[in-house]
Structures are given as C-alpha cells and as structure tokens.
Amino acid sequence: MDLQRKRLPEDVPTPIAVAVSDFCRRAKVPSSPGLVRDALALLDEADDARVRELTDAEPTERLGPFAVVDIVLGTRASVAAEREKSGYYDDVRKATKASARKPPARALPVLTTSAPPAARPAPSAPRAKKPRAQTIKEKIAPHKRRVGEFDRAPIVPTLSGSSFLPRRNLPAPRGRFTTVDPSRANFESLFRPEAKETVESLIAQVPHRVALLRTLEQGYVSKRGEALSVGDVEDVLEAHALFELIEKKERDGVLAAVIDQKGSLSRAAHVFGLTTDELEKLIPALGVAAQVDQVRERYIKEALSPENLSLRLELLFRGRYLEDLGIEKKFHQALTRQLGALVKEVKDAATTVPTLVDLISRQHALHAESLRRALEKLGLLEPWLKDKR
Numbered sequence: 001m002d003l004q005r006k007r008l009p010e011d012v013p014t015p016i017a018v019a020v021s022d023f024c025r026r027a028k029v030p031s032s033p034g035l036v037r038d039a040l041a042l043l044d045e046a047d048d049a050r051v052r053e054l055t056d057a058e059p060t061e062r063l064g065p066f067a068v069v070d071i072v073l074g075t076r077a078s079v080a081a082e083r084e085k086s087g088y089y090d091d092v093r094k095a096t097k098a099s100a101r102k103p104p105a106r107a108l109p110v111l112t113t114s115a116p117p118a119a120r121p122a123p124s125a126p127r128a129k130k131p132r133a134q135t136i137k138e139k140i141a142p143h144k145r146r147v148g149e150f151d152r153a154p155i156v157p158t159l160s161g162s163s164f165l166p167r168r169n170l171p172a173p174r175g176r177f178t179t180v181d182p183s184r185a186n187f188e189s190l191f192r193p194e195a196k197e198t199v200e201s202l203i204a205q206v207p208h209r210v211a212l213l214r215t216l217e218q219g220y221v222s223k224r225g226e227a228l229s230v231g232d233v234e235d236v237l238e239a240h241a242l243f244e245l246i247e248k249k250e251r252d253g254v255l256a257a258v259i260d261q262k263g264s265l266s267r268a269a270h271v272f273g274l275t276t277d278e279l280e281k282l283i284p285a286l287g288v289a290a291q292v293d294q295v296r297e298r299y300i301k302e303a304l305s306p307e308n309l310s311l312r313l314e315l316l317f318r319g320r321y322l323e324d325l326g327i328e329k330k331f332h333q334a335l336t337r338q339l340g341a342l343v344k345e346v347k348d349a350a351t352t353v354p355t356l357v358d359l360i361s362r363q364h365a366l367h368a369e370s371l372r373r374a375l376e377k378l379g380l381l382e383p384w385l386k387d388k389r
Contacts, residue, residue, distance in 0.1 A: 009037035019055040027059035039065035187220040263299035
C-alpha cells in the first residue's frame with residue numbers, strides 16, 4: 001500500500017468523503033471526517049469513481065476508511081477486513097502522517113570559481129514594467145482570507161430540499177471542516193401533527209421503509225443521540241396513519257421486482273435496494289408470500305419444461321439463477337436425459353463431434369455453439385466418442 005499522499009486532505013471532494021464516512025458507519029467502523037480525508041488523500045482523483053462504486057454497495061465486512069482505500073487499490077475485501085481487525089491500518093495512518101510531516105530535502109549550494117566580474121556600465125533609467133496578466137491558476141485559486149475577514153463571510157443560502165433542517169446563520173465552512181455534518185433535528189419532532197406533510201413527501205421519494213430510514217438518518221437524530229432503527233420509522237408512520245400507504249408501495253414494488261427478475265429473489269432484492277435477507281423478511285410481513293411463490297413457480301415450470309429447449313440451453317450456464325429458484329440439480333438431470341435422447345437418435349448418422357452437433361441443431365432449431373457447450377458441460381460427448389471408437 002503506497003503511503004505517499006496523491007493530494008491534500010482538504011482537496012478531497014466533500015461528496016466522496018461523506019460517502020466513505022457513511023459506508024464506514026454501516027460497516028460498524030465509524031470514523032471522524034479528518035481520518036476519512038487522510039485516507040482518501042492516498043488516492044488520485046481518477047480513483048473517486050471506484051470509491052463511489054464501492055460505497056454505494058452494502059458492506060459485508062468491518063471496514064474503515066484506510067481499508068476502503070486498500071480495496072480500491074486492488075486488495076480483496078476479506079484481506080482488508082483481516083488487516084482492519086489486526087490494527088494494521090493504525091500503523092498505516094501513523095506512517096502516512098509521518099511521511100506528510102517530513103520536510104523536503106534542501107539542495108546544497110554549488111561552489112564555483114570564476115574570474116572577478118568586469119566593470120559594469122552605468123545603469124540606465126529603469127524601464128516601466130508592463131503589468132503581468134493573471135494566469136488561469138491564479139484566477140481559479142481559492143480566496144485567502146485575512147485576519148478578521150472570516151467573521152464577515154456571507155451567509156450560505158438554504159439548499160433546496162433541506163427545509164426540515166433547523167435554520168441557523170452560521171459562517172460557511174472551509175478547508176477540512178467542510179465535512180462537518182449539518183445540525184440534525186430531533187427525531188421526536190416528526191411525531192407532531194404538522195410533520196405529517198413532511199413524512200408524506202419523503203414516502204413519495206422512496207420505495208420502502210428501509211430507504212425512508214436512510215433518508216431520515218441524514219436530517220434527524222434520536223433523543224439520546226443513538227442511531228435510528230426501522231422500528232422508529234414504523235412508529236412515525238403509525239402515528240400519522242401512513243403505514244398502509246408505504247405498505248402498498250412496498251407490495252407493488254416487491255411483486256414488480258420479482259416478476260421483472262423472473263422469480264430470482266437475490267436479483268430482485270438488489271434492484272429493489274435491499275439485501276436478500278431483508279427482502280425475505282419483508283415478503284411475509286407484506287402478506288405477498290403466496291403471490292411471490294406463484295411467480296416463482298411459473299418460472300420454475302418454464303425452466304423445467306422440455307418444450308423450449310433453446311431457453312434451457314441458456315439457463316444451463318446461469319447457475320446462480322437456478323440455485324435461487326432451488327432447481328439446479330433437478331434441472332441438470334432433466335436436461336441431461338433430454339439431450340442424451342437426442343444424441344442417441346443421431347449417433348449412427350454422425351461420425352464426428354461437429355457432425356453430431358450440426359445434425360441435432362438442424363433438426364431442433366438450436367444454436368450450434370450453445371448445444372456443443374451444453375453437451376460438453378453435461379458430459380455427453382465422451383460416452384458417444386467411446387462408442388465410436
């Protein structure tokens with residue numbers, strides 16, 4: 001892991017730092033804004049896209065900010081988790097700070113010998129210098145405040161969509177302090193009758209209660225300062241009689257995701273923004289278990305039906321999908337019997353493997369390359385070749 005900084009901590013984009021801080025919190029390793037920026041300073045700007053891709057997913061290990069940087073640089077998540085547990089990244093952080101504090105080496109003066117300078121002519125009148133034009137770098141450089149100027153900084157206007165936050169006229173943050181979270185309101189204020197309209201507007205923007213929880217965590221904090229839970233969100237919904245509204249939205253979304261992903265719960269959960277475990281718990285809670293089972297049963301019958309052989313050849317190489325439906329072994333056995341019967345029908349007419357594949361593909365309108373790969377995967381070519389020999 002390279003311990004040399006690629007940029008200053010205050011040059012790290014605020015959205016990237018906030019995303020890593022939130023990812024570490026969800027990974028059970030909460031970190032300060034300064035520590036997050038120190039870690040991200042080890043990456044180039046070109047790596048920010050990979051950082052966002054990693055932090056958008058749900059963490060599966062306990063990972064801190066230096067572990068996130070290590071994964072972006074090519075380390076496996078399991079290895080980074082072991083390093084996080086062993087305290088390896090504490091030493092990395094200390095080494096990084098030590099290298100940042102190391103003063104640059106001074107160049108030694110070069111001693112030269114030369115003849116005494118010749119007599120210079122009398123200086124002429126100095127020419128008037130033309131004013132130097134500002135460079136692009138000087139134009140876009142941040143403004144350096146003088147002493148006392150910070151108190152006169154303009155008030156930052158309220159951002160759209162932040163009406164639920166308390167309005168306080170604070171000076172604009174700068175430098176490494178730009179990652180300081182805005183003051184969050186008390187979660188208990190959402191139980192007031194006038195807060196119903198705010199909750200309804202948030203429900204219209206999210207697909208389910210877990211997403212609503214993540215949204216509320218950005219602007220509200222519990223009375224004791226602890227992290228909010230799904231139970232807290234459900235209490236607010238019941239207080240405003242909005243529980244049925246979000247349940248209907250969840251039912252429609254779950255069924256649409258399961259149908260769109262052809263009965264696969266894992267892929268439906270990913271599309272819906274949940275983990276597989278969360279989706280499996282949500283389905284019976286919404287009372288749509290029977291409907292989901294009907295959808296899955298329809299696609300199971302379609303996968304096991306011998307009529308559409310072309311589809312079954314494609315599904316043979318989608319092991320995770322078959323495993324999700326719970327028919328991987330049964331599917332392989334049925335397809336082996338069906339293709340074995342087709343091989344027996346033309347075994348006498350075929351003399352080589354290409355001839356065998358060509359005969360079967362022509363008779364049953366199959367893709368020749370998919371058929372050949374299926375015969376190899378199911379081990380049906382070796383017995384046929386032994387018979388030919």
